[in-house]
Amino acid sequence: MAKDVREIRINPIVPTESVLVATARSMRPKQKEELAPRDTRKHVDTCPFCTGNEHMTPPLIASYPDEAHWEVRIVENLYPVLGDETQAQNYSFGLQQAIDGYGRHEVIVDHNVHGIALFEMSEQHIATLFAAYQSRMKQLYESDKRLRYVLVFKNYGPAAGASMGHTHSQIIAMPVVPFNIQSEVDNSRDFFQKSGQCIFCTLINEAMTFEATIYDKESGEIKRKIDVGQYIIEKSDKFIAIKPFASRYEWEVHILPLSHQADFLEMSSEDALDFASVLRRTMCRLDAVIGGAQYNYFLHSLPHTSADAACKDSYHWHLEICPRTSIPAGFELGSGLFVNTISPEVAAAQLRDVDLT
Numbered sequence: 001m002a003k004d005v006r007e008i009r010i011n012p013i014v015p016t017e018s019v020l021v022a023t024a025r026s027m028r029p030k031q032k033e034e035l036a037p038r039d040t041r042k043h044v045d046t047c048p049f050c051t052g053n054e055h056m057t058p059p060l061i062a063s064y065p066d067e068a069h070w071e072v073r074i075v076e077n078l079y080p081v082l083g084d085e086t087q088a089q090n091y092s093f094g095l096q097q098a099i100d101g102y103g104r105h106e107v108i109v110d111h112n113v114h115g116i117a118l119f120e121m122s123e124q125h126i127a128t129l130f131a132a133y134q135s136r137m138k139q140l141y142e143s144d145k146r147l148r149y150v151l152v153f154k155n156y157g158p159a160a161g162a163s164m165g166h167t168h169s170q171i172i173a174m175p176v177v178p179f180n181i182q183s184e185v186d187n188s189r190d191f192f193q194k195s196g197q198c199i200f201c202t203l204i205n206e207a208m209t210f211e212a213t214i215y216d217k218e219s220g221e222i223k224r225k226i227d228v229g230q231y232i233i234e235k236s237d238k239f240i241a242i243k244p245f246a247s248r249y250e251w252e253v254h255i256l257p258l259s260h261q262a263d264f265l266e267m268s269s270e271d272a273l274d275f276a277s278v279l280r281r282t283m284c285r286l287d288a289v290i291g292g293a294q295y296n297y298f299l300h301s302l303p304h305t306s307a308d309a310a311c312k313d314s315y316h317w318h319l320e321i322c323p324r325t326s327i328p329a330g331f332e333l334g335s336g337l338f339v340n341t342i343s344p345e346v347a348a349a350q351l352r353d354v355d356l357t
């Protein structure tokens, strides 16, 4: 068993998103979340997202491969957080500033089987799902210049905030670039200007090749060896799944293309299949270790604003998977410091040890 860790780890990409890794029992500031079980039913008569109930959903936007034999469906959100029915109107007074909540909010029905988990879907299906994200994101970016960012995310399970049992994800097209993504873009651009390298590519290279030895400053003795390869969860020809050194969530994993690519929309359909296999295998591992993993995942890709489009060499798209196993408590909300009670090294070892054969 690894020794207890108690250290603040700085996120190299977004330093303000730093993490207190504290594995000692006495440090546990969070409650273990009582997880409501996920819905595993195959078909539910009253569910608007199940086959046969298509008339119950809000207007259809797109279906894949076609309407009669849909595997993935995109529909309007019944309760949109942003809407395009009003004229954009920004205003300010004193120091206060408001930006009109203009945008689009859509629901993607990920599969026609009600309670299917991602790792139970075929890789071909997962590739179709991500191709559907791509084509809708593209359409939204082209549809209106006011849309600055199109965010794709999935909440899976009640613990992750999913209000519908039927597996689905969401697209929100927004009039602003979300602050965390803007920070990633800005900080990785700064890193590029200093070093001529993409920070994400650098982190991937470190994860694959680097072994660090930390010496005691005074005695010169070896204090600790870090085998950086230990953070790799999955790898294929084109993609890698990494456990971040400064993971905010106990079981957080990020998937990135191995070769530099800034914009998710540029992933080819061939690469999408490879991506699907890494994602499916990662979800298998998470499910085997946590059991019925409930999670949020979100896509971070280069924003399409002209200033950000200039960051093609420095930004690198990725999928962040954040399984939910505990509820943030006052310390986290008050300090802005995420608390992680399982050391990322231990979590990565457990995920890697899962036998997928």
Ligand SMILES: [Zn+2]
Pocket: 043, 044, 047, 048, 049, 050, 113, 114, 115, 165, 166
């Ligand atoms: Zn359903």
Ligand SMILES: [Zn+2]
Pocket: 198, 199, 200, 201, 202, 259, 260, 261, 314, 315, 316
């Ligand atoms: Zn890169």
Ligand SMILES: [Zn+2]
Pocket: 184, 300, 318, 320
């Ligand atoms: Zn990100």
